[in-house]
Amino acid sequence: MDLSPIGGSFTCCGVPANQRGVVVGHMRGVRGGRRRRWRQRQVNGCCCSWAMDEGSRMWMVTCTAPVNIAVIKYWGKRDEELILPINSSLSVTLHQDQLKSTTTVAASRDFKEDRIWLNGKEENINHPRLQTCLREIRRLARKRRTSGDGNSNTLSLHHKVHICSVNNFPTAAGLASSAAGYACLVYALAKLHGLEGELSEIARQGSGSACRSMYGGFVQWMMGVKEDGSDSIAQQIEPETHWSELRVLILVVSAEQKPIGSTAGMQTSVKTSPLLKYRTEIVPERMKEMIDAIKRQDFETFGQLTMKDSNQFHATCLDTFPPIIYLNDISKRIINLVHRYNSHFGETRVAYTFDAGPNAVIYIREQHVDEFVEVVKHYFPPEENGEQFLKGLPVNSVSVSEHLKSSIQMDSIKSGIQYIINTQVGPGPQLIQDANLHLLGENGFPKQ
């Protein structure tokens, strides 16, 4: 068995291998029932490459990308194919310690076709939006190459890719998994091809809100005006370090009905909701106000505007025909609870926002987390035999004053909330350094 590193120089991500650290290992590939021996190079801060005995080579890169939760909502496209929105939107990127997509992409001359596995199951690679992302990344890579800043030793654009992606949160949680998923895919493909710079335009074409997951912190998606969509891109307003006390609680609600998907939903809204047309006149001012509130760390304005915009988004859903109703009675109770809680203190301490489902996402500052979580537990006591109720960042147990309870005056309802994830603002997509974390094995197929 030959365990020596591959001889000669090759380029990965545009950086010659001899300028980077090299790890050598012995790997086994099984494809078509045939055993092969591999030689691996791991390039630090970048992707891995293996060379098979026969001389064919495989490139591999693994990345993670975050979920983002909009505070000014995106609902409705002016161009279905390019995914151009009817209004700008703004979101907070959540920390990947709690919620993330992980994607491994591998490329090899040996791969017969592009293939994709999502959460352990092979999916159809011919999905138009997947194809768009693959095509656009390859187009960008080709452009870079022909413009002379490439290197003939990089992987061929004719190589097929294997893609494997998983979320560390249940899709059932309804947490815009497609945004994190497409952001991760685009970021990983870009890393594979050594592409840097603006990528949100491509991510947007996978899933609109994915463009916002390309950055950490506070991110706006500018709707743009150009027909080709080249100015419909995401931009960071402030990095994740800007407002360190901000926390995000995800209240995962027990839902019995499967909500209407957002793609179909927003199409129907654009076609049928008269109020949605007017929303486009309202959003520009809200964007300005929101950016300003974030820059000033003004939670009162941030929270109020977040709640108002969530409500307005759901209002346009209800004005759709047939109507789309994502909020359920538990969502409604959470809304009531938040307003009563804030009203008790005479200030906005917590703010809810709801996406295309009944789960509440709560923005709150660190100093109020313990109490508010206790309040939620009081009014939505968890199932005794249920799963762990609190996930994510630690929460301290405190007592809720009788005074506060008497202000809130609500009945308790058992097991309306399945669990709470406590998280915070986080960074954009990350490249994974540890080769052990690749989701594809050395054979280019999913490990599990």
Added chain:
Amino acid sequence: MDLSPIGGSFTCCGVPANQRGVVVGHMRGVRGGRRRRWRQRQVNGCCCSWAMDEGSRMWMVTCTAPVNIAVIKYWGKRDEELILPINSSLSVTLHQDQLKSTTTVAASRDFKEDRIWLNGKEENINHPRLQTCLREIRRLARKRRTSGDGNSNTLSLHHKVHICSVNNFPTAAGLASSAAGYACLVYALAKLHGLEGELSEIARQGSGSACRSMYGGFVQWMMGVKEDGSDSIAQQIEPETHWSELRVLILVVSAEQKPIGSTAGMQTSVKTSPLLKYRTEIVPERMKEMIDAIKRQDFETFGQLTMKDSNQFHATCLDTFPPIIYLNDISKRIINLVHRYNSHFGETRVAYTFDAGPNAVIYIREQHVDEFVEVVKHYFPPEENGEQFLKGLPVNSVSVSEHLKSSIQMDSIKSGIQYIINTQVGPGPQLIQDANLHLLGENGFPKQ
């Protein structure tokens, strides 16, 4: 005991008593612990009058008025005091055989003050809107008198009134009882004073939508443009006989939460909902379309527009801050059921509308009532020990095809609907001929 009729002539409702039938009875009045003897005259088609031994006289009239259910919704005032709406609205008057308010008003020199009893309980007569109605009716009566078409023998405008009002439906049903109540009060007071003609302007000042209960059939409330509100009146589009096959099902939903009152709700909406401002641009076209659909008996258009406008009203409620959410999970299920039912048949056979609460009002044509009621019973099976599930007009039991059930594909949910009232389009306020039906006794106090 003197049982003879009162001698001499007097005028009630502007018609001399000797031109009308006279009924004589013996009645007893107990007031201040003192027994009195009374002499009664009942004037056919009008009010009753009694004379006490001492010569003081009492006038009494009893009327009923209908509930109306808007198909183009009223939500928001441009003038709080005059109750002038921000948009026109349109409603269907429901038949009083199923739902009505009944009001008896009595006037006598012996009454020390104006008093009112609602559903068996004395209420504060100084409620501003009650006072407005009393003042405006008296003003109109005075105007009539001074303009020379009155008769000095009518009851004095200085007489105090006793008012007694009941609904034949539980207030809990959330069926706009104030509309029927104020319409009934204004109509009864007008009859007492012998006033005819346009009265909706006064009813409107009691409760906005009460103006629409002043007419039967299909009624529009024109928003008007004048500052004094004199052109903000109701008008009959078509009488109740116009569309005889139309039926109305009221699905009374089990609600756990007390909804926000409409007066406070619409105030908050006007102040805080950006979308409500735009609704005023949408409604005029909808009014035209709706009037046209009613005139043509075009159920497809009527039903679609009814549902769309209900949804838009609730959308503006949700866009209010804090949001107002009247629909609950049962309402949502009814909405789904209706859309799936219609979708199965490829036409609009049933249409829902929701007011300021979770109850659904369903418009449907007679030929579909039996089947749809059966479908409702299937998906919302009534509590076995519950009250009578079907009230009002008779419904025949039929079977629901498996084909239809498989199209609807919904889970059944027990006791989500308390009961159904089956009713139809009905006439405007009515004068009650039968003196036995007065709610006030011969002493001017509630019988019960």
